[in-house]
Amino acid sequence: MEPQVRMRDALAFFLVVSLSLLRRSSFALSHHDLQIVHAERRIDLASHIIKVFLTLKVENTGTSIASEVLLSFPPNQVGNLAVLKASAVVGKRKKKAYLSLDVKPKLPDGPNGAKYFSISLLNPLSMGESVALEVLYILTHSLEPFPAEISQSDSQLVYYRDSAVILSPYHIKHQTTFIKTPSTKVESYTRLEPTNHAGIELKYGPYDEQPPYSFSPIIVHFENNHPFAVVEELVRRVEISHWGSLQVTDCYKLIHAGARHKGVFSRVEYQSRPSLSGVSSFKNLLARLPPRVHSVYYRDEIGNISSSHLRLDSKKSELEIEPRYPLFGGWKATFVIGYGLPLEDFVFESPDGRRYLNFTFGCPLIETVVDKLIIKVILPEGSKDPSFVAPFSLQQRLETSYSYLDVVGRTVVVLEKENVVPEHNLPFQVYYKFNPIFMLAEPLMLVIKLLEKFQSVLEQIRVIRQLT
Structure with missing residues (x-):
């Protein structure tokens, strides 16, 4: 019995090797x-x-x-x-x-x-x-x-x-x-x-x-003195509210990926000789945002940064930002850009009754490489059966997020991609089912909270009257 098993294993091994060689030879031919x-x-x-x-x-x-x-x-x-x-x-x-x-x-x-x-x-x-x-x-x-x-x-x-x-x-x-x-x-x-x-x-x-x-x-x-602007990680939160707004928050970890700066930085020399001092550094960045943005803010760990300029027209919005200090090779900066958008410009209803978000993937900062981009689409509470469509491969997972007055939490569609360049700034869609009855959840919770507060005040008044 054992010789037969060995013979069978040998034949199987020979068959696998033969098929592999045949596949490689046909591939080469x-x-x-x-x-x-x-x-x-x-x-x-x-x-x-x-x-x-x-x-x-x-x-x-x-x-x-x-x-x-x-x-x-x-x-x-x-x-x-x-x-x-x-x-x-x-x-x-x-x-x-x-x-x-x-x-x-x-x-x-x-x-x-x-x-x-x-x-x-x-x-x-x-x-x-x-x-x-x-x-x-x-x-x-x-x-x-x-x-x-x-x-x-x-x-x-x-x-x-x-x-x-x-x-x-x-x-x-x-x-x-x-x-x-x-x-x-x-x-x-x-x-x-x-x-x-x-x-x-x-x-x-x-x-x-x-x-x-x-x-x-x-x-x-x-x-090559072009700014080597690399975003090590960009986390974007796109929060959908069916009450009429879309809130976008971008968290950046930016680095100048060029030759590392050595020696002491002289701001006097940098400002007095701008064409010669720090030619490979950069002190401002341009972000192209969707049209009709509102409530735009730009801040870092210290607080709001006022050195920004927003230009608006009917087709696009451009936000020119300046970090608190110019970036030389190896220097890093972390900051947040946030803004609101009209819901009707980005959330639509498909013929089968589902809602879908149509938004642009990629980084709004021009001429920038993003090592890791994470987009978190926070759906309204009560949304079901989320799915996405994108023009390239992405990693996907689901999370649950809780915010003020939420009951069961919100479904979060998380999309990830590495090595992102401006050519990835293409539209993607996130589909989901939503029952409008869930829009009443937050007002009902607010009413309940107000009633509880009102009842607590009445109880305090009753106790005070008893004491007096």
């Missing part, structure tokens, strides 16, 4: 069915949020139909990848259109830990057919300050590391990489033939006939 005829990559280093625009022309050179195109990223970039979008280019010149495509992670990983993402094509490619693709991906925390510490009067220099050629599982016939820097002050850069530097642009290539998984490391050392 599918790479060779496609080739990139032309690739152009443009890397924008103007701020601490790096935007990369990639144009690809992909051709099917195999005999089987291809329904997906793989993108490959080195492991050091995957953790900093905030946004990845792809679209197919249809038509030419003035009739050109862009059709959005689904992009999802793909397993297994490639050589040396390369991570795959799969672009699903709308129309599979037969032998000899080609498709033009536009890809946008955004990287955060990818600029390394060097030197790591600077004084108040120094400019900020940073490293950017990448590859002159595109990391791809496909053969690339022709490719070029363009790198745009914030200014012409480039300390050094890796020189590969052909390489050209003119003004604020570096050009690597063109390179022809690059085999799959080619990689040519480059380093660009340049000046």
Whole structure:
């Protein structure tokens, strides 16, 4: 009996290994069915949020139909990848259109830990057919300050590391990489033939006939005094009241993530030489709020901060804020921004009778990276069956919150996302069922409290009369 069991286990192990090798071999063969005829990559280093625009022309050179195109990223970039979008280019010149495509992670990983993402094509490619693709991906925390510490009067220099050629599982016939820097002050850069530097642009290539998984490391050392504003944590409370208001409270933990400040800070020098002293610091931030805001406040642990300016119009509201002190590299600030909004602008009724909140995700501070964003939507008491719809993946959980005059507590929908950039400022919806009868709960509780108070006063009067 035992030899039979061992034989069966061996066969099962052999079958698993064979299927795994077959899957990997078929996966590898599918790479060779496609080739990139032309690739152009443009890397924008103007701020601490790096935007990369990639144009690809992909051709099917195999005999089987291809329904997906793989993108490959080195492991050091995957953790900093905030946004990845792809679209197919249809038509030419003035009739050109862009059709959005689904992009999802793909397993297994490639050589040396390369991570795959799969672009699903709308129309599979037969032998000899080609498709033009536009890809946008955004990287955060990818600029390394060097030197790591600077004084108040120094400019900020940073490293950017990448590859002159595109990391791809496909053969690339022709490719070029363009790198745009914030200014012409480039300390050094890796020189590969052909390489050209003119003004604020570096050009690597063109390179022809690059085999799959080619990689040519480059380093660009340049000046970047753009504010490295990073919100380590943003907690937003959106409280819905069906009595006519929406109350929003944003709690910020902000840091300047650039080169750390060393030495003593001189406010006299900072104010007398603003163009030379503290060029990499920032002393104000701009928040874009929804239109028709009211009751706006801005405060920190000490109290209200008066150095803010609110500009209103029919389409948007802009709040310019100044922390109590300018922020240099490594310095932090914590503060709260709160405001009210009309309920009818953001809470609606769906055809199936449910209510839903339509609000904007993301951070209202412009050009800011949020390491962790937590949105807490506090539903009215008595709400049931909450659900949400968002244009990207989020972590979700439910909590219960109690406030003044609550009986059973309020359901709180908690949504979390890491590595948030301005491109995540898109609408999301929270659906829930609500019976209007629950709107009477708070007035009834208020009446009961008043009656109890009135009864207590009458009792005190009765006792006083007995004593007198």
